[in-house]
Amino acid sequence: MYLADFLAGSVGGGFGVAVGYPLDTIKVRIQTQRKYTGVWHCIRTTCRNEGVYGFYKGMSMPMTTVSVSSSVVFGTYRNVLQLLRQLRSKSEGAPNAKLDIFLAGFTGGVAQVSVMSPADIVKVRLQCQTEPREGSATKSRPRYRGPVNCLCTIVREEGFLGLYKGAGALALRDGPSFATYFLVYNTVSEWLSPGKSSQPGKNAQKLV
Numbered sequence: 001m002y003l004a005d006f007l008a009g010s011v012g013g014g015f016g017v018a019v020g021y022p023l024d025t026i027k028v029r030i031q032t033q034r035k036y037t038g039v040w041h042c043i044r045t046t047c048r049n050e051g052v053y054g055f056y057k058g059m060s061m062p063m064t065t066v067s068v069s070s071s072v073v074f075g076t077y078r079n080v081l082q083l084l085r086q087l088r089s090k091s092e093g094a095p096n097a098k099l100d101i102f103l104a105g106f107t108g109g110v111a112q113v114s115v116m117s118p119a120d121i122v123k124v125r126l127q128c129q130t131e132p133r134e135g136s137a138t139k140s141r142p143r144y145r146g147p148v149n150c151l152c153t154i155v156r157e158e159g160f161l162g163l164y165k166g167a168g169a170l171a172l173r174d175g176p177s178f179a180t181y182f183l184v185y186n187t188v189s190e191w192l193s194p195g196k197s198s199q200p201g202k203n204a205q206k207l208v
Helices: 003-032 039-050 052-056 060-087 098-111 113-127 147-158 160-164 167-192
Strands: none
Touching: 003 039, 003 052, 003 060, 003 113, 039 052, 060 098, 060 113, 060 147, 060 167, 098 113, 098 167, 113 147, 113 160, 113 167, 147 160
16 A cells, blocks of 8 residues: 555645635535626625635535545555556556556546545535624524534435435546546656656557
């Protein structure tokens, strides 16, 4: 097992969520609610009614799980790639086949849906709550009090499978997405690596 890949994916995923979460909240609200006329209108309305906190509703759930999700992607990718190398009886220094990289990335993308789907549902439902924090002047109260309450409410009202609504679509999206990501990353890295025999147009790796 390549534990370094799990650790690196975990740390990188956590930082990725922290940086992009406010814009993700804006994206989700514009996609799911008609009262916003555009990006800036959504930003101004959220800031005025909910403060900075409004941009980070539900972040603790993806912050906790996306690190696990990223580690699953990278860890699965590396271990599946190693398994394919062994099945092909390749030596340790031999280059990986492009098809193996694609298949390993695809497997990693599908595997992370097991973690990503519940976290994504909770995240979206909390992001769509536009009520201010409890204790404010408004009388309206949010349906979910937090990530854990949202998770438990979904399981109680919709069953455990309620956490995996749309998981099939996520798998169809993330499988090819991560397969392409790892394939392109590996190929470009080879092109940019000095002193390598596998340059663009020279000694290109076979597909299989």
